Structures are given as C-alpha cells and as structure tokens.
Amino acid sequence: MIEPLHDLLLNWKVHPSCIETVDSHPNVYKVKNLGKTYYLKKRFNSSVKMLEEEYLLTTYLQESGLTVERPLLTVSHQSYVQQHQDFYSLYPALEGKPVQVYSLASLKKAGTYLFQLHGRLKQYVCKYEVEEWKVDTHLREWIAVQDPTSIEIWGKGFIGRLNEWSFSYSKLPHQLVHSDCHPRNILINEERVTGVIDFERIRKAPRIADIGYFIAGILKDLVQQDKKEHFECIHTFLAGYHFDAALTQDEKRLLPFLVIIFLVQYTFFYNQKGYSHLVSTYIPFINGLVDNGDYERAFQI
Incomplete structure (x- = not known):
C-alpha cells in the first residue's frame, strides 16, 4: 500500500522521503518531505460535503486564533483526493503529542x-x-x-x-x-x-x-x-x-x-x-x- 501513496501525494506536490503507518491507526500515514512532517489520512464513510465543511471550519478556527489541524489544499484547490469510494486528506503535523x-x-x-x-x-x-x-x-x-x-x-x-x-x-x-x-x-x-x-x-x-x-x-x-x-x-x-x-x-x-x-x-x-x-x-x-x-x-x- 505504501508505494501507491507516492503518486497520491503528488496531488499536493509532496515528494516523500519516508512514509510509515502510525501505530494503532492503520489508515493514517506519517509522511516526511524536505524536513517537514505530514499526516495522510484515509477517510472511510465520508463525503465531499463533510470534507469541505472540515476545511471551512478549521480555516475559521485558525483565523479566530486557535491552533487546529487543517487539511492542505491540493494543486486543484481541493482539501481531499478521492480514489474510488475512499478519500484522502493531507495535514501538516502540529507541535506536541x-x-x-x-x-x-x-x-x-x-x-x-x-x-x-x-x-x-x-x-x-x-x-x-x-x-x-x-x-x-x-x-x-x-x-x-x-x-x-x-x-x-x-x-x-x-x-x-x-x-x-x-x-x-x-x-x-x-x-x-x-x-x-x-x-x-x-x-x-x-x-x-x-x-x-x-x-x-x-x-x-x-x-x-x-x-x-x-x-x-x-x-x-x-x-x-x-x-x-x-x-x-x-x-x-x-x-x-x-x-x-x-x-x-x-x-x-x-x-x-x-x-x-x-x-x-x-x-x-x-x-x-x-x-x-x-x-x-x-x-x-x-x-x-x-x-x-x-x-x-x-x-x-
């Protein structure tokens, strides 16, 4: 599964040096590229409306002064990539654990x-x-x-x-x-x-x-x-x-x-x-x- 993700990440112009699954979260991948860390999340039972709302909401929360996880936009200005029935969103890693x-x-x-x-x-x-x-x-x-x-x-x-x-x-x-x-x-x-x-x-x-x-x-x-x-x-x-x-x-x-x-x-x-x-x-x-x-x-x- 890891190898096809390299092509998927090109939607965000990310060329990963390392991709690994996250413990206890098999549908979350930790991605490293040029000294930065991202999390690629595979979304089940989601929809275009839910993912668009997530982006609008997290943008609003960030603009109001809270630090929250917000999806990055792809080169086509979407907050997700759809493959068949599944969706993928990419997030910059936040500070802390x-x-x-x-x-x-x-x-x-x-x-x-x-x-x-x-x-x-x-x-x-x-x-x-x-x-x-x-x-x-x-x-x-x-x-x-x-x-x-x-x-x-x-x-x-x-x-x-x-x-x-x-x-x-x-x-x-x-x-x-x-x-x-x-x-x-x-x-x-x-x-x-x-x-x-x-x-x-x-x-x-x-x-x-x-x-x-x-x-x-x-x-x-x-x-x-x-x-x-x-x-x-x-x-x-x-x-x-x-x-x-x-x-x-x-x-x-x-x-x-x-x-x-x-x-x-x-x-x-x-x-x-x-x-x-x-x-x-x-x-x-x-x-x-x-x-x-x-x-x-x-x-x-």
Whole structure:
C-alpha cells in the first residue's frame, strides 16, 4: 500500500522521503518531505460535503486564533483526493503529542482549551447540514438484543435512569461540537496545549457531549489506577473548562451519567470485538463509579 501513496501525494506536490503507518491507526500515514512532517489520512464513510465543511471550519478556527489541524489544499484547490469510494486528506503535523500522561496542569489547560473551542464552534455557521450526535443510540441498540447475554442484562440495569436522563439532556442547548474529543486528539507540549486534531466528524449536540467523551477517555485509560486519581483528574479538567463559570447546574448534574453512558458503550464495543478480559475489568469498574458518592462530587466545581 505504501508505494501507491507516492503518486497520491503528488496531488499536493509532496515528494516523500519516508512514509510509515502510525501505530494503532492503520489508515493514517506519517509522511516526511524536505524536513517537514505530514499526516495522510484515509477517510472511510465520508463525503465531499463533510470534507469541505472540515476545511471551512478549521480555516475559521485558525483565523479566530486557535491552533487546529487543517487539511492542505491540493494543486486543484481541493482539501481531499478521492480514489474510488475512499478519500484522502493531507495535514501538516502540529507541535506536541497526544495527551497520554495525565498531569493535573495539562488536564486543566486542556479543559480551558476545549471551552475556548466550544465558544468558537457556537459562532460558526455551517455551509452544509450537520447531523445530530445521539449519544445513547448505540447503547440502546446493544441492550435491546432479542437473545440477551449477561452483558445485555447488565446493561438493562441502566435503562430506567437512561430514559430519565435522556429527557433532561435533550432540553440542553445544542451547538456544533467536535464529537471525537478524546485525549488523543488534544496535543500537549510541556503541559501547554498546542492544538486539536481530527475535525472530520463534527456534529450537533449539547457541549457536555464533548466534555463527557473526554472524561470517559481519561477514565478508560486509568481504569487500573486508584479512584482518588480518577476523581482528581475529573475535577481538574472541569475546573479548567469552568474557569469562567461556564457550566450550568443542569450540565453539571447530567455530566456524571453521560460519562457512564460512554463507558458502558466502550464495554459493549469491547464485548463485540471479543475482548473479554477488558469487559471483565470494565463492568466492576463502572459499577464502582455508580456506587461511589465521591464520583458525582468530582463534577461539582
């Protein structure tokens, strides 16, 4: 696959000296050319409208003062190259590395950066229609199987609370959100946020959808760590976001269960993939959060 990419990159007048796949991301290629680094991303289930919107949005965000990953234009002034049903976009590498070591300083700054991003996204006017991010849809589908297994029976225990939560959540103001805002998509250098990447999946939802997804990503990574560390990370990240009293009481009330929804979705996904060892770890972990009063208190800032 690497060799045909050389011809593909000519669309950007890039003559690579090195192309390599990125660990855990088989459809992302790291490209080096004349001392510069780029990332070539193969997009599945995308469309011309989605890719054009990504370029318009990231251009707007850069012009408004935020550092974000923006696709380069080809020699024909497009932000993508289409080959059959697949699309490719090329991005200059941004400074920094994905959040992997959760220092409290970096988490607080990541929270503040996300608050600033949401402020810009709220003002942006989309050229094309953007779909709604229905965060509980997949969970309901997984739980509602006809021949329930033990994990579906466990999941049904959340349905009553999920129904009540969904009603209140739907009443929150909706806006444009990143919708893939996990820790790997926020870049850090020496505890300073240097940018946000992967804007292809922008959708509309309450802004706490991004916040909850990021917190669920932290907890997923720290599942083996002490609960005190979990709660400290949650509180610190939210303190960064809430530095200007940003969150409403309703948002803070709904956030803890939103995080649980994302963690339960991860559990069902791992079960679907056959990762039984992860499922056996996540179920007691999630149950422990639900039963721990300190968990919900971590969201009160």
